[in-house]
Amino acid sequence: MSNVRVSNGRRRFLTATTSIVGGIGAIAIAVPFIKSWNPSEKAKAAGAPVEVNISKLADGQMIRVEWRGKPVWIVRRSQAVLQQLASHDAQLRDPTSKEPQQPQYAQNSHRSLKPEIFLAVGICTHLGCSPTYLPTSFSDQVSGVAAGFFCPCHGSTFDMAGRVFAGVPAPLNLVVPPYQFLDDNTILVGLDKETV
Numbered sequence: 001m002s003n004v005r006v007s008n009g010r011r012r013f014l015t016a017t018t019s020i021v022g023g024i025g026a027i028a029i030a031v032p033f034i035k036s037w038n039p040s041e042k043a044k045a046a047g048a049p050v051e052v053n054i055s056k057l058a059d060g061q062m063i064r065v066e067w068r069g070k071p072v073w074i075v076r077r078s079q080a081v082l083q084q085l086a087s088h089d090a091q092l093r094d095p096t097s098k099e100p101q102q103p104q105y106a107q108n109s110h111r112s113l114k115p116e117i118f119l120a121v122g123i124c125t126h127l128g129c130s131p132t133y134l135p136t137s138f139s140d141q142v143s144g145v146a147a148g149f150f151c152p153c154h155g156s157t158f159d160m161a162g163r164v165f166a167g168v169p170a171p172l173n174l175v176v177p178p179y180q181f182l183d184d185n186t187i188l189v190g191l192d193k194e195t196v
Contacts, residue, residue, distance in 0.1 A: 049190035051182070054117065060135045060147070064122065067189050071122035071130060072177055074187065081147055081160045082115050088145055088159065093166045094173055101125070101162075102176035103192055111161040111176055119179055119189065120162040126170040129153035149174070 039047075050067045052074060057063060059078040064071050086109060089095040097107050105113060112118050122130050131149040134141065138148040141157050142165055149158040154169045162174030178192040 047190075049188050052187045052189060053185055054187060055185035057117075062133050062135070065189060067121075067177060072189050073118075073120050073122045073133065074189075075118045075133070075160070077110075077116050077118055077160055079116075082110065084146060085109060085159065085161055088142075091142070091145075091165055092159065093164045093168075093171075095163060097163065097173055099172050101173045103178050105192070106176045109161070111163070111173070113179070113181060117187070118161065119176060119187070120174040121177055123175070124151040124153065124156055124170055125164065125172040125174065126151065126154055126156050126168075131156070131158060131174075 047068050050065050050072070052063070052065050054063070054074060054076070057074065057076045059076050060081075062073050062075045064073055066072070096109075097111055102111055110118070111120075124131050129151050131151040134150055135147045138145055138150065138157075141150045142148060142159075145159060147160050149160075149162070151157070151170065156168040156170035157165045158170070158174055159165070162176065164170045164173050177189055179187055179189045180192045182188050
């Protein structure tokens with residue numbers, strides 16, 4: 001054994017310095033790791049509400065927007081189409097929209113806030129195909145109904161309120177996303193007044 005005297009002050013300094021440097025290193029490693037748990041800016045943007053200008057949307061015309069990676073259809077229905085909605089209730093699987101496929105404010109005969117403007121997620125409730133909008137030739141699919149949506153994958157048919165006809169593979173009406181009118185010509189898809 002040597003008779004070298006141990007410097008406790010120096011030992012404490014080295015211990016404290018090593019602890020501080022190690023703590024800073026641990027924090028430097030932990031911060032990016034914890035930040036990786038948060039959604040990316042791209043993911044936040046994909047789930048964000050979408051503002052849509054409908055001022056140029058004519059009767060019978062449809063526009064498509066993307067919300068949360070899904071197509072959302074916005075259709076301006078004519079008065080003739082609105083009058084026809086009640087005429088084929090007996091042919092529908094869920095004419096009164098009892099299944100929860102829409103927000104409470106859209107649980108009505110036209111499944112929308114304003115009768116002339118219809119919004120729906122453009123994905124068939126059967127297996128997820130995207131139905132085709134048939135504004136003039138839908139009577140080829142369903143007798144006596146002028147306009148609607150036809151899913152070419154398995155033949156499901158939906159009226160202009162997104163209600164599914166009976167006897168087709170789709171089990172439910174089309175989904176109506178949450179939305180609100182910011183003014184007469186602007187819709188905010190993905191956020192309604194109930195969640196604000």
